[in-house]
Amino acid sequence: MKNKGIIAIVGGGLAGSECAALIARYGIRADIYEMKPVKFSEAHKSEYLAELVCSNSLKSNDVRSPQGLLKEELRRSGSLIIESADNAFVPAGDSLSVDRELFAKSITERLSSDENIRIIREEVRDFNILTDKYDAVVISTGPLTSPDAAGSLMNIAGGSDFLYFYDAVSPIITYESVDMSKAFFGSRYKKGSGDYINCPLSEEEYRALYNAIISAELVESHIDENLKFFEGCLPAEEIARRGYKSLAFGPFKPVGLGFDRKNMPFAVVQLRAENRERTLYSVVAFQTRMRYGSQEKVLRLIPALKNCEIVRYGQMHRNIYLNSPKVLSENLSLKNNPRIFVAGTLTGVEGYVEAAASGMIAGLSVVSYIKGKDFIPPPDMTAMGLLYRYITGRISVNKEYVPTNINKGLFLHNGAKRYSEKMAEEAIERIEEYRKTFNLKIYC
Ligand SMILES: Cc1cc2nc3c(=O)[nH]c(=O)nc-3n(C[C@H](O)[C@H](O)[C@H](O)COP(=O)(O)OP(=O)(O)OC[C@H]3O[C@@H](n4cnc5c(N)ncnc54)[C@H](O)[C@@H]3O)c2cc1C
Structure with missing residues (x-):
């Protein structure tokens, strides 16, 4: 049976939770498939959605830094993840650190009580089954995607050349x-x-x-x-x-x-x-x-x-991610299946907040798709826009595609010599404009 007008989101982590919240804000219904507590990855321990698997720090909150700027852009766009982090804040210098239990619990409660959202505790092993049932599917199963689901994604994306298993960067x-x-x-x-x-x-x-x-x-x-x-x-x-x-x-x-x-x-x-x-x-x-x-x-x-x-x-850890510039279209759907969208670290963004940002961008794209409109990506030279440009291959990468967090380097892609505070100020103005053109409603 087809669930008309409903979107399936597979994986209720940082990206999936943000994506669901965004979609629901537009009055569109979403079913979140989350395999916990039926099955846990090697790092996930809690039953809550949006679990922080390692550090409780979301890194710098200083709006002058790229990390802080990304948070501010999300905050101004009504991000559920950042709002919940602000509410669960624990003092830690200029970084946004949180009480992880409070953080994940409040996100789970918010999503559970949203009339547009249903949470289904089930492992998805084959994404093709969901595409038969839903108008669109968002895959946000993260770096520790369950093996069957990783196999299904690999088959749909085009084979083993498109799915990487390690992240080793200098x-x-x-x-x-x-x-x-x-x-x-x-x-x-x-x-x-x-x-x-x-x-x-x-x-x-x-x-x-x-x-x-x-x-x-x-x-x-x-x-x-x-x-x-x-x-x-x-x-x-x-x-x-x-x-x-x-x-x-x-x-x-x-x-x-x-x-x-x-x-x-x-x-x-x-x-x-x-x-x-x-x-x-x-x-x-x-x-x-x-x-x-x-x-x-x-x-x-x-x-x-x-x-x-x-x-x-430099960093090195086990990580499943797609060769996104090759396999994703401009609207973050798979070239091989335009009804399947991908969000979170699976796309090659790295970090909790980056995953949330990617969830929001994918959510905006899915909303556009369901409404039959062209997707307008976040503007260039904003932290969100630069992450989008990186994963869709618009920022030149000389070597093999590797995951990235938001960093000063991305702001230099158009030839600027150094990252400046002025860039951060201008980025915020651009995001405010973007929010208006997209009629991006604040979560309530
Ligand atoms: C061990 C580890 C430690 C990390 N530490 C940090 C850190 O300290 N700071 C930082 O910024 N980043 C860290 N990262 C990187 C990254 O930011 C996090 O992994 C982040 O949680 C990724 O967000 P996500 O939404 O893409 O995936 P996740 O938050 O992992 O969410 C994916 C969700 O999908 C569910 N799922 C998986 N497969 C299926 C399936 N088949 N069906 C249904 N549900 C499924 C999972 O249970 C999970 O809830 C770490 C990554 C790893 C692997």
Whole structure:
């Protein structure tokens, strides 16, 4: 039987809850399918929707920072997640930290008591069954999507090339912060047109770097320890653990860069451009599980990076996400099935608030779809708009598609040299305008 005019949302996490709240605000009915408590992922523990699986911090609330700006944009758009976080706030400097129990409980109660929303506690294993029943389906099952559902999504999206299972990324730094008097452009063995920035190290400097890597504090692993690291993207600390010279003979090797034997540095750390404007560079082969503070300390031991500004930190954890620029249409539906939309970290956004933002954007798109209107995405140079542009491939990414949180780097995609407070002010104005054009109602 077809549930006409009703939308199925699979996964009642941060994205799914925000998406359902948004849809209900337009008077459209939504059924949320949530597998808890029938089945729990390895990280989920509570029966509530919108569970925070790890930290209770939603990161900076300072509106001048990209993280704080994203929250403010959501707040002004009537986000259920941010409103509930504000209400469940616990003091933690400038970050928005919450009482996780209160936070998730209040969201669950709000959604349960909404007349447009029904919560169905059931694991969805095959999305095709739902497309037969509903006008549209939103998949927001998160990075720990149950295996059957992941298989179903993979089949619909187009096969294994479109679903990734790991997230291993290196820190990204601004070009401006690199001391080019201690680095030079060039490609190993003259391949390419001198695309890399090369940062030479003497043996003494390398030893200090090696010791710092070996002794750096690591974040707890989110990776299933039974699954081995891919040899092709080992964390820097894992390579270092294999021996003193393993980095200097491996990814930091000084050869092929035109040095004669006498002047050869002991090691060379390479930086690779992250965007076409070359305002951002990632540190090659530096995917890492080091704590953020340690990453900064370690990288600053490289002479050319003494004052480096990190705009996105390295990270590594198990994570299922789609190759969104390839598989999603402009309105966040699957190219292979325009009635299936995707939201949350499955699209390649990273972080609680980013997941909520993605849920709101997908919700707006589904509402447009149901009303037979074209989807108007959030404007460029707003935090929401930049996340949207990243996942739909409108922001240039030189290498393999990897998840992103909101960060200063995204604001530099159109050639700006640095992120500024003025950008944040303008973004808020744009979001206010957007809210009006979309007639975005505040949740009540
Ligand atoms: C272990 C871990 C720790 C993390 N820690 C942090 C952190 O500290 N800070 C941070 O900002 N981000 C963190 N993240 C990243 C990310 O922000 C969170 O995972 C976030 O909760 C993702 O939001 P989401 O809505 O996409 O998915 P989720 O919030 O995970 O929601 C997905 C929901 O779908 C349900 N579900 C899954 N499969 C099915 C199915 N087949 N049928 C029905 N329901 C299903 C799940 O039970 C869950 O409730 C972490 C991720 C992981 C994996």
